[in-house]
Amino acid sequence: MSSIDFAAAADLATLHGLLDLVQMKNGWAKPVPSFYPEPKQTFVPAHWRYRDARAALHKAGSLVATEWAERRNLIMANPIPGNDYPTVRTLVGAYQMVQAGETARSHRHTPNAMRVVLEAAPHTYTIVAGKKIPMAPGDVLLTPNWFYHGHSNESDEEAYWADFLDSPLVHLLGPMFFEGHPGELEPAQEIATASPLRFAFAEYKPRLLNQAEQAAGVRTLLLGPSSLPTFDRVAVSIAKGATWTVPRSTVNAIFIVVEGEGTSNAGGAHFTWQRGDMIALPSWYDHQHKAASDAVLMRVSDEPLLRKLDWVRSGANG
Ligand code: GTQ
Ligand code: FE2
DSSP: OOSSOGGGOOSHHHHHHHHHTTTOOOSSSOSSOSOOSSOOOOSOOEEEOHHHHHHHHHHHHHHOOTTTSSOOEEEOOOSSTTOSSOSSSSOEEEEEEEOTTOEEEEEEESSOEEEEEEEOOTTEEEEETTEEEEOOTTOEEEEOTTOOEEEEEOSSSOEEEEEEEOHHHHHHHOOOOEEEOTTSSOOOOOBOSSOTTEEOHHHHHHHHHTSOOSBTTEEEEEOOSOSOSSOEEEEEEEOTTOEEEEOOBSOOEEEEEEEOOEEEEETTEEEEEOTTOEEEEOTTOOEEEEESSSEEEEEEEOHHHHHHTTOOOBTTTO
């Protein structure tokens, strides 16, 4: 016998009231439906300019020491009310700067990470699992779950890159762990120029340009095999004057401009982009990218995750 006298409820409103006493909610008249015909566009398409990030990070160079800050970085939080972190639902994009002669101490965490290098002179390294991986402009570098990683700029110029992490997904699911390396910067001697964690621009760009066109002037190349289970990276080349049209899909993506300039349309927004800029392309927005000069974009997306779960749908098949 229930200790609550549901039998005595004279009407539905009274029954709903009694449910509060047992921490239950009715499922028949929820104010906000739990199921709806297609994805909500909770996150919005957005654009950030590298020239703004670069100027802010350059200034932060004299105000924020890496001895004090875990990382000198800027977060591209999606501009929706109350949000201060994710760029799209599952991923965050950031810019980071390490000064000449400076290091960013080693740590490890369960979020997977990836970098796209924007500016780095020779002898700029990310140290992953005890090896120095060279960073050169356009390079893509992976830092899988729980691998120690730190950064060491042994050049005499500031180094700038973009970081992509699945930490928003970790926040949603819960399994966050983080720890600093006991030795501050993990010691490393060996320089791993050829590493499964590095996709060198000099190697992937010609391979990208050798792909068959998938639309006039548009080529794509998945950079793999990947050691990251949650997100992938697809290099996209768009020839000057060409347009790449992408139907909406459930995949959440962040684009970074590796080369060239152009414009994008998504969800009624129009962006004019240049090298280094980032664009949030959350799920369920048709989008279109037009190159004003030969361009290379990198699409970072949670497609591998959604594919494993059988939740990839696009405007074409949805
Ligand atoms: O370089 O290890 O932008 O751990 C955010 C978190 C960079 C990094 C970020 C990080 C890193
Ligand atoms: Fe990290």
